[in-house]
Amino acid sequence: MQSVREEESSSIDQEPRSCGDNSVWAHVSPLLSAACSDLNECELIHGDNFNLFAAMSALEIMDPKMDSGMVSTFYSIDEAIESGFAPVPISSDRTVDVQCIIDIMDHLLACEATWHMGHSLAQTVFSCIYVLRPERTSSHALLHSFCRVIRATCRALVSVVSDARTNEEEDLFTMTYGLPFNGDEDGKGLLLLNAVEETICRQLRACKATSSKRRVFEARRKANDFVFVVCRMMQNWNLYKLIRNWKRAFAKLCYAGYVFHFLHALNCMRRPQGRGLELARKHIAYCIAELESVLSSVEFLSLETVENGKNEMEESTTGSGRHPIGFDPNLNKRLSAPTPPRAIKLLSWKKVGTSKFSAIDYYVKLLHNLDQICAFKLEPDLDAVLQFVVQFQKSRPDLVARAHLQLLLVQDGKLYGRDTFLTICARSLALDVTKNHGLHLNEYILQLNQLMINLLKILCANTPWQRRKLGKILNDWSIFNVQMGITVGHMMQQVTTPRTPKNGDKSALILNHIYGWLEEQIHWVALRFLVLGFDLKLYSPSEYCMVYWYMYIILWKLAEKAHFRVLIIVHTEEQKAKKKEDYSRDMAREDRISLWVLLLKCQTSLAQGLTVMIAALRNEGMCLKSQGPFNTENEKFVQHFGLLQKASLPKYDAYESFSESTCHARLDYLPVYECFRDAQKMAKEIKVGYANDPDKLAEVVGLEQVAEHNIIAVNLLCQDRCLKVSFEFIHHPHFATAVVRRS
Amino acid sequence: MEQVDAGGSTTTVAASTSGESGLDPIARVRKLLFRQMLVGIKDGRFFLGSFHCIDKQGNIILQDTVEYRSIRRSSPSPTEQRCLGMILIPASCRTSCHVDCSIEEQLSLIQLKE
Numbered sequence: 106m107q108s109v110r111e112e113e114s115s116s117i118d119q120e121p122r123s124c125g126d127n128s129v130w131a132h133v134s135p136l137l138s139a140a141c142s143d144l145n146e147c148e149l150i151h152g153d154n155f156n157l158f159a160a161m162s163a164l165e166i167m168d169p170k171m172d173s174g175m176v177s178t179f180y181s182i183d184e185a186i187e188s189g190f191a192p193v194p195i196s197s198d199r200t201v202d203v204q205c206i207i208d209i210m211d212h213l214l215a216c217e218a219t220w221h222m223g224h225s226l227a228q229t230v231f232s233c234i235y236v237l238r239p240e241r242t243s244s245h246a247l248l249h250s251f252c253r254v255i256r257a258t259c260r261a262l263v264s265v266v267s268d269a270r271t272n273e274e275e276d277l278f279t280m281t282y283g284l285p286f287n288g289d290e291d292g293k294g295l296l297l298l299n300a301v302e303e304t305i306c307r308q309l310r311a312c313k314a315t316s317s318k319r320r321v322f323e324a325r326r327k328a329n330d331f332v333f334v335v336c337r338m339m340q341n342w343n344l345y346k347l348i349r350n351w352k353r354a355f356a357k358l359c360y361a362g363y364v365f366h367f368l369h370a371l372n373c374m375r376r377p378q379g380r381g382l383e384l385a386r387k388h389i390a391y392c393i394a395e396l397e398s399v400l401s402s403v404e405f406l407s408l409e410t411v412e413n414g415k416n417e418m419e420e421s422t423t424g425s426g427r428h429p430i431g432f433d434p435n436l437n438k439r440l441s442a443p444t445p446p447r448a449i450k451l452l453s454w455k456k457v458g459t460s461k462f463s464a465i466d467y468y469v470k471l472l473h474n475l476d477q478i479c480a481f482k483l484e485p486d487l488d489a490v491l492q493f494v495v496q497f498q499k500s501r502p503d504l505v506a507r508a509h510l511q512l513l514l515v516q517d518g519k520l521y522g523r524d525t526f527l528t529i530c531a532r533s534l535a536l537d538v539t540k541n542h543g544l545h546l547n548e549y550i551l552q553l554n555q556l557m558i559n560l561l562k563i564l565c566a567n568t569p570w571q572r573r574k575l576g577k578i579l580n581d582w583s584i585f586n587v588q589m590g591i592t593v594g595h596m597m598q599q600v601t602t603p604r605t606p607k608n609g610d611k612s613a614l615i616l617n618h619i620y621g622w623l624e625e626q627i628h629w630v631a632l633r634f635l636v637l638g639f640d641l642k643l644y645s646p647s648e649y650c651m652v653y654w655y656m657y658i659i660l661w662k663l664a665e666k667a668h669f670r671v672l673i674i675v676h677t678e679e680q681k682a683k684k685k686e687d688y689s690r691d692m693a694r695e696d697r698i699s700l701w702v703l704l705l706k707c708q709t710s711l712a713q714g715l716t717v718m719i720a721a722l723r724n725e726g727m728c729l730k731s732q733g734p735f736n737t738e739n740e741k742f743v744q745h746f747g748l749l750q751k752a753s754l755p756k757y758d759a760y761e762s763f764s765e766s767t768c769h770a771r772l773d774y775l776p777v778y779e780c781f782r783d784a785q786k787m788a789k790e791i792k793v794g795y796a797n798d799p800d801k802l803a804e805v806v807g808l809e810q811v812a813e814h815n816i817i818a819v820n821l822l823c824q825d826r827c828l829k830v831s832f833e834f835i836h837h838p839h840f841a842t843a844v845v846r847r848s
Numbered sequence: 849m850e851q852v853d854a855g856g857s858t859t860t861v862a863a864s865t866s867g868e869s870g871l872d873p874i875a876r877v878r879k880l881l882f883r884q885m886l887v888g889i890k891d892g893r894f895f896l897g898s899f900h901c902i903d904k905q906g907n908i909i910l911q912d913t914v915e916y917r918s919i920r921r922s923s924p925s926p927t928e929q930r931c932l933g934m935i936l937i938p939a940s941c942r943t944s945c946h947v948d949c950s951i952e953e954q955l956s957l958i959q960l961k962e
Contacts, residue, residue: 130946140873144904151901163936181919
């Protein structure tokens with residue numbers, strides 16, 4: 106039998122007493138020992154409700170993986186402070202104090218970036234005692250205000266991500282687990298920081314004592330190592346020390362400036378209806394400049410440590426390579442959750458050697474993404490919004506940027522908090538709904554509003570989650586489409602009968618147009634669903650044929666619907682122009698949508714060409730069949746496209762149609778060439794239209810190259826059936842180019 | 849009631865005719881099930897929860913447990929508490945074990961039948 110300690114605890118009196126009179130704590134260790142010795146092997150004493158499976162989830166005490174209450178270095182934060190773990194001031198030597206402050210600022214920024222990337226606040230930003238207890242640092246202006254502003258920034262970001270509810274991935278992001286997160290006091294941090302900045306500026310000016318030295322500083326600002334080497338060679342210690350002190354002061358100033366402008370940018374971006382975006386852009390520009398300055402200053406300062414032989418720069422969280430003072434990630438173990446948090450690795454401060462991503466890289470990317478959002482012109486044009494979101498997502502922005510985008514687009518159930526979706530939808534059809542007040546309360550319009558809000562939120566999410574949700578909402582949209590179709594059908598029948606009031610006519614017509622527009626949007630969502638499969642690498646090369654076939658039918662329908670919309674717009678505008686002499690048609694909108702229709706047709710041709718080409722190669726045995734050892738082709742088809750078929754996209758049996766249309770394909774079959782040639786011709790035409798839009802132009806050039814190279818590939822393959830072919834995404838991320846090799 | 853019983857023997861305890869204090873230890877421990885139990889462990893922490901299970905090695909499972917620990921190494925010091933849910937306390941780290949009971953019961957619990 107396992108030995109059971111029978112020593113009594115001496116401090117039993119300090120422990121909680123059970124409630125109730127006449128109750129005491131009875132010492133039962135001997136009784137338990139006796140009972141245990143009487144038990145047989147594998148026997149348990151338990152009650153009726155005991156469940157062994159449930160008991161397996163019990164936390165095991167004193168197991169480091171499960172017991173977060175185990176004592177590590179310090180029993181508590183107070184004990185850590187009392188033992189001098191986070192001194193204020195950090196050192197009595199001013200030089201060392203400044204060095205340490207810069208290390209702390211480096212490390213805190215690395216911690217914040219790690220938090221953004223998906224780890225808990227408790228293990229990152231709040232692993233700093235100075236941030237946990239900011240009131241201790243009130244004698245040290247820079248550290249105090251820096252910590253306060255960091256806390257205010259964290260609060261602002263937690264608020265944005267919570268409001269956007271995009272925390273489907275980094276669930277830890279918004280969990281503060283009882284960490285001190287006071288609002289008002291941290292807001293004063295900005296004022297304090299402002300004062301500190303002014304002080305440091307004065308110090309900097311004092312540093313630049315003589316005009317000759319000023320010239321040296323300004324001229325050599327970028328060439329830090331050169332200055333350093335020159336000074337050391339000249340044994341000009343005084344000059345070297347002056348430069349070094351200047352650099353330290355400058356680094357502090359840049360850090361202070363960076364956090365100051367970053368918090369201001371966040372506050373501006375939160376202003377309703379996008380009113381603060383322009384100002385936010387200015388703050389973001391300052392942030393980028395300050396970060397560059399920080400990098401150059403701290404690089405200079407880090408040369409000292411390298412000189413001294415410390416080569417632990419690899420993956421250090423500080424520019425100097427030194428370990429920062431006042432950080433202990435284990436202090437908050439108990440706050441994180443009942444079980445200990447998983448071990449995390451902080452981002453390195455700067456990319457060194459083979460490390461993939463650094464904190465500075467992260468901030469530069471974040472700032473550029475935020476700038477992209479702020480630069481977006483808030484046009485009440487749904488096509489523009491959807492295209493912007495798709496383009497924005499290409500750079501794989503992180504959670505913080507995406508949350509800001511979502512909050513900008515959807516506020517109070519309206520686009521930008523300003524325009525109802527009925528207005529937006531009507532604009533994309535050139536319809537005027539201002540006189541149809543009743544429509545805003547129509548149940549279909551209300552439901553459409555909800556569907557659109559949901560769609561925009563999904564489009565701002567991360568790619569895997571986005572694709573999954575898009576697949577699911579297709580069914581909702583499809584059902585809604587059917588219901589609306591029935592109602593609108595009835596309404597239109599009534600419209601054709603005489604004696605219907607004029608206002609009723611207009612509502613029915615508008616709803617009818619919106620019903621048509623709805624079909625176009627469903628196909629847009631379906632296309633996005635298919636295309637994201639390429640981004641997520643969900644398709645194996647043996648499945649490309651069926652994927653391109655599906656893309657072809659969806660694109661074809663989408664182009665048809667969009668073209669129909671253009672016709673409606675042209676017709677409506679012509680009618681308006683006839684009624685009003687001075688009516689100015691929005692030709693730009695018509696041209697824009699027409700160009701987009703042409704782009705869709707170009708993509709349709711490419712998809713068709715690729716379907717036929719890959720089917721031909723498969724039929725002639727030159728390409729992998731999509732039948733594997735575990736699944737039939739039909740099963741794979743259903744796995745990939747089941748959700749689309751369920752949403753009646755298309756209405757007929759897709760697999761049957763796919764099989765029929767591809768089983769007879771041959772390489773020397775003319776349509777293969779025709780599709781690619783059509784795509785090439787259209788691409789040339791579209792390039793002219795997108796001459797002023799570099800992103801769109803780049804995409805169209807890519808499509809043109811895909812068409813060109815595939816024509817060449819088909820020619821080669823026709824002449825020599827022994828060549829090897831593979832499909833790679835060289836020119837476009839979604840349309841493959843056939844790469845032909847000898848063997 | 850689930851029986852985890854590899855040996856093939858039963859865990860039912862025959863009712864003793866000699867009164868409560870004459871019951872064998874297993875039956876008496878069974879009576880302690882679902883009571884509030886306070887377990888002290890090696891590093892000075894205490895766990896208060898309802899007694900759920902014990903095995904032959906003396907490992908205890910408590911439900912709806914609250915952990916009490918002191919904020920300083922030195923004693924006396926204030927304690928802080930937090931809720932843990934279901935926990936397993938290995939026999940090797942257990943230093944003490946107390947059960948909440950009435951004064952009358954206390955005698956029968958601490959008395960062992962040899």
